[in-house]
Amino acid sequence: MIDFVSTKRNYALYQEEYEEAALRAFRSGQYILGPEMERFEKEFAAYIGRKDCVALNSGTDALILAVRALGIGPGDEVIVPAGTYIASVLGVTENGAAPVYADSNEYFVMDADRVEKLVTAKTKAILPVHLYGQCCDMDKIMDIAQRHGLYVIEDCAQCHGSAYKGKKAGSFGQISCFSFYPTKPLGALGDAGAVTTDDPELAKKVRMLRNYGSRVKYYNEIIGVNSRMDEVQAAILSVGLKHLEEMNARRIDIGKKYLAGIKNEKLRLPRTSPDSSNVFHVFPVCVEDREDFQQYLEKEGVHTLVHYPVPPYAAECYRDQGHQKGEFPMADYIADHEVSLPIYAGMSGEDVQGVIDVINRY
Numbered sequence: 001m002i003d004f005v006s007t008k009r010n011y012a013l014y015q016e017e018y019e020e021a022a023l024r025a026f027r028s029g030q031y032i033l034g035p036e037m038e039r040f041e042k043e044f045a046a047y048i049g050r051k052d053c054v055a056l057n058s059g060t061d062a063l064i065l066a067v068r069a070l071g072i073g074p075g076d077e078v079i080v081p082a083g084t085y086i087a088s089v090l091g092v093t094e095n096g097a098a099p100v101y102a103d104s105n106e107y108f109v110m111d112a113d114r115v116e117k118l119v120t121a122k123t124k125a126i127l128p129v130h131l132y133g134q135c136c137d138m139d140k141i142m143d144i145a146q147r148h149g150l151y152v153i154e155d156c157a158q159c160h161g162s163a164y165k166g167k168k169a170g171s172f173g174q175i176s177c178f179s180f181y182p183t184k185p186l187g188a189l190g191d192a193g194a195v196t197t198d199d200p201e202l203a204k205k206v207r208m209l210r211n212y213g214s215r216v217k218y219y220n221e222i223i224g225v226n227s228r229m230d231e232v233q234a235a236i237l238s239v240g241l242k243h244l245e246e247m248n249a250r251r252i253d254i255g256k257k258y259l260a261g262i263k264n265e266k267l268r269l270p271r272t273s274p275d276s277s278n279v280f281h282v283f284p285v286c287v288e289d290r291e292d293f294q295q296y297l298e299k300e301g302v303h304t305l306v307h308y309p310v311p312p313y314a315a316e317c318y319r320d321q322g323h324q325k326g327e328f329p330m331a332d333y334i335a336d337h338e339v340s341l342p343i344y345a346g347m348s349g350e351d352v353q354g355v356i357d358v359i360n361r362y
């Protein structure tokens with residue numbers, strides 16, 4: 001059997017270091033808002049090339065608190081991709097703001113050429129999602145934002161270490177959101193997330209929001225939540241960050257092997273924009289008859305997933321937004337035809353070749 005992802009194998013890559021870091025945190029007696037978290041915030045901000053990083057509980061919280069810290073709420077609109085994971089949009093709707101959808105492009109990320117037409121008097125921000133490991137067209141998005149006075153909130157949950165024209169994802173716009181869900185390019189051993197920013201006021205605001213709305217214990221200036229990254233996850237993430245480039249290199253190598261080795265006319269292989277690197281969080285292929293293809297692979301012992309079968313605009317929970325399936329042809333095409341092949345840092349070369357051979361016989 002070839003797993004879609006093996007978190008066990010990913011763990012085994014750096015097991016000793018993870019365990020040493022976790023024990024250090026366990027034995028410190030300090031579990032919340034401690035030195036491990038502070039250290040990770042500094043390390044991650046430096047890695048991304050931002051002045052600050054605020055460590056949080058999850059990527060979803062990062063999106064919710066980023067939108068909240070910018071003061072976006074009821075009556076406001078945020079332009080989001082039609083094809084993405086729903087958490088990108090939850091950050092907007094959780095604050096009572098309205099998502100306005102832009103279709104995906106041939107690289108399966110938000111089509112920057114569709115964004116400007118969607119700007120209205122109510123638009124407050126653009127929320128590009130660097131989906132599957134590659135970056136959106138940030139020159140165009142930053143230019144539109146500047147000309148219309150809009151904020152840019154990046155969703156970098158799938159692209160730790162990826163870069164647009166050499167500048168890292170997470171270093172564009174006012175604030176950028178990361179998830180460290182275990183299977184992400186940089187993953188914790190539980191839930192975790194963060195925002196990065198160059199704006200000290202925004203960083204201060206998110207720091208307050210994550211801790212009940214207070215800076216000084218028991219003095220609450222604003223209404224906050226509890227969304228703190230715990231010391232154990234922070235210690236684990238410092239280890240992961242040290243090896244992130246190495247883990248990304250392994251996935252990029254697998255991506256290259258798939259692109260060179262898979263020869264089957266029934267498949268559309270993923271394309272990467274010449275302006276972006278691609279850390280291949282997901283390797284998305286498209287096939288006409290997805291059910292047949294996935295069944296064949298399953299029978300041959302290759303596990304696959306679909307990212308994602310229902311685009312957010314068509315999700316049941318967003319029925320009241322009044323959108324119909326068919327409105328966003330590219331996002332729909334991806335939702336109906338995409339299959340994600342196994343790709344993860346701990347994957348063996350034998351498994352990679354196995355996937356290629358099985359697919360070439362399809």
Ligand SMILES: *Cc1c(COP(=O)(O)O)cnc(C)c1O
Nearest residue numbers: 058059060085087088157179181
């Ligand atoms: C994983 C993910 C999130 C949510 O992150 P969590 O840490 O699981 O809350 C948000 N956006 C995208 C694009 C994601 O892939």
